[in-house]
Amino acid sequence: MRYLPLTDTDRADMLQRIGVAAIDDLFVDIPKDVRLKDLVDLPKAAGEMSVERQMSRMAAKNVSAGSVPFFVGAGAYRHHVPATVDHLIQRSEFLTAYTPYQPEISQGTLQTLFEFQTQVAGLTGMDVANASMYDGSTATAEAVLMAHRLTRRKKAVLSGGLHPQYRAVVKNLSDMAGDELVCLAPDPAGTEALLEEIDDDTSCVVVQTPSFYGQLTDLTAIAEKAHEKKALLIAVVTEVVSLGALQPPGAMGADIVVAEGQSIGNSLNFGGPYVGLFATRQKYVRQMPGRLAGLTTDAEGRRGYVLTLSTREQHIRREKATSNICTNSGLCALAFTIHMTLLGAAGLKRLATLNHQSAVQLADALSAVPGVEVLNESFFNEFTIRTPKPAAKVIEALAAKDILGGVPVSRLEPGNADLADLIVVAATEINSDEDRAAYADALKEVLA
Amino acid sequence: MTMNREGRPTTPDEVGSTAPDTFTGNRALRIEEPVIFDVGTAEATGVDLPEPDGAVKSRLGGLERSEPLDLPGLAEPEAMRHYVRLSQKNYAIDMGLYPLGSCTMKHNPRLNEKMARLPGFADVHPLQPVSTVPGALELIAECARWLCVSTGMEAVAMSPKAGAHGELCGMMAIKAAHAAHGENRSIVLVPESAHGTNPATAALLGYKVVAIPAREDGTVDPAAVIERLSDDVAGIMLTNPNTCGLFERDIVEIAKAVHEAGAYFYCDGANLNAILGKARPGDLGVDCMHINLHKTFSTPHGGGGPGAGPVVLSERLKAFAPLPYVKMTAAGPELIETPADAEADGTKPFGRMTAFHGQMGMFVRAMTYMLSHGADGLRQASEDAVLNANYVRAGLQDVMSLPFGERPYMHEVLFDDSFLDDTGVSTLDFAKAMIDEGFHPMTMYFPLVVHGAMLIEPTESESKASLDLFVATLRDLVMRAKRGEVDRFKGAPWYAPRRRLDETAAARHPVLKWTPPEPQTADAAE
Structure with a gap:
């Protein structure tokens, strides 16, 4: 087996050195009647060629996003990632290192995390950010728990513009922990009366911007009302590129900002691994979940970095920890940081502009299709259309024409007749004029 | 896993170096590297993007960013050097022995990386039409099958994002199972030798954690468990092999006692790599166990993730597995994504752990590892x-x-x-x-x-x-x-690359992001 360096001679020598006769003498603590005598019922070892063939066979059955005009978003976005990013994250020293528990030989990881934290804080307009969470949805659930700890209240209010699967993740944890939750009805038009739901028992209000349906919200009034009631505003961003063009939640009064960082540096990967961003105000830092890299000095007075404030964490505090999180999304965070460094302010701004323009052009093209209505007045790179036929059928018919045209809302909000004719459509810098024209043409045919 | 609670000196000793100073501060191949905020600029960029079209009218609704973006950029050669130099300050498995107990730093085969980057896996969207991703669903189902067969368990919840997330998933399944039986138990038993994530997970779900002391030989005494069992105990969280590197030899007896008390047996699978192919958790009486794909199945640790923590489930718990899951049918793999799908399938998912379907990129790597090794x-x-x-x-x-x-x-x-x-x-x-x-x-x-x-x-x-x-x-x-x-x-x-670092000072005055040297901000002054 190519991954196992020991030879049979080694094994025999080593058993002798240990002083046992056979390998099973080292497994004596496993009760005899539950020790496996034979191999489990699975195929035997295979060489690279064979494995590659088997894996490629499965991969080839999927329609990859790059092979067709592609307009699917709803929480994960296809962007161009510079070749440099993937090269760098595959360097052995980054790829095959553990969590930086030994800082003297982990400065590479620690410094990039420090850079990551600074970039995330700047992007979101917040004071501090952690070293990443699993993804945007779990970061949202953790933010709600953090708000409960800070306010000593247990009721979260979720906007109807929140991604339905994010809502489900928060609801699951909330139900299991016995907390209270108010979920507003799905809000494609962006007209919900959120302020009325904030009261003296509210721990936090959770608002996604741009919303799941692409609506843009000025968070200022919500923040004011929340703060008046001593509740926190949690802003959720699923398309982090938008922060290159839009006012950051921190400037609109958010207390915690969580985001899905996949768009920068990371592939679609059928949903994971992604990278959750988590940022907050300085005064709340000790209630934050997750790892934090901090600046310090070494014995010679040189600048260096360590994991810090670990007294919040499970390996020290055990059942009193702020979260049970241990492993985060280190390598995805590294990809984010490298891509962000390549972009810089100028590049991110241009990327955001191109995304917005691509979406504006697509909205114009689709609204010209007879029977199609674009719901949004304003949006970033994603918007919602209403079609005269059931959205799920329309998307299937488009797929049959090799156009991946978006996400039918009914897939995530099944059983709601009001939403059955809505499609969430995303456009990014990868879409060409030809892609957009092909979509509009195909949609016209499908609806004819 | 390497921090302690007590007695750890974290302030460096004053020890000078006798080697001569260099002008740059560099030491040959060890090159000092500033943070990007010291060297990058707002106008520099390493990405060439097309010129925006001036004729397109903005529809941002008056919410355009008014604050400057404080993000330094670097041209590609500069960025390459920056991160290569930083990488050289890391230790890694590819450089040498990495004997972190309980973390399982084994070789990360590069075939896994190559397969994870096949466009059919890496460049597919979780919400594109199900009809366009049969191979992705097949991969998930096949990975699940290998995990079930090799652990002797009935089903697997694939979506948890890492080990601790898997623990949470497993304990939620236990909570849901008790609830389905009309019970609301409040206690979870956790041995003292457990990973910190175990008690943290139980506490997150509102359970009271009761510690079980280790006996003289480092293992759990069934008598100590039985003594603490009652009809208020929801389950036990036991790591096996345990964190002392010992197989819990009384595990079958412990499982039996736990089950007799109407409780469930959660096994922390962090150390599954010791017994895979030698014993199956399903034969030991385990009800649920998370599997760290980044330990046993060689997906890279990446400096702290991403991991993946699928949870294998026993017959008693499998109906409660969270959404989504993939079901193999004669017609091919089927994605069960909504409560309505689940109802039609006859299961009772407790909810959802994460958006989308879990760590697909890690499933591909783990599958590649399993196919390569075989039984x-x-x-x-x-x-x-x-x-x-x-x-x-x-x-x-x-x-x-x-x-x-x-x-x-x-x-x-x-x-x-x-x-x-x-x-x-x-x-x-x-x-x-x-x-x-x-x-x-x-x-x-x-x-x-x-x-x-x-x-x-x-x-x-x-x-x-x-x-x-x-x-x-x-x-x-x-x-x-x-x-x-x-x-x-x-x-x-x-x-x-660094002498001993002052962790005490870092925690006392946390500096968690770069701040410009002048003028001083509140953060830096604190």
């Missing part, structure tokens, strides 16, 4: 991991101290610090001296059940020659400690 290779890997750990034990037991005696261990071996008594050298000092010798230290001060713990897990990826050098090095360090060469240890590491 025979997986078993051989476990045997070699255990053989290597015991070989290290045999090589060190006469000079270091084994709290649980000279006996067979599983995939890792636990020493305590009594061999350092009266030397003035602590576990931390000893670990830092290993860095100078070119080794990553072992896990230290964990588990908490022994004093000054040193937990060594060499994994099956090490050759005999590599282990021989490691053993010889540690023996030499022990002799030096006993000979009174205290300064060597107190000053260590001497040759790493």
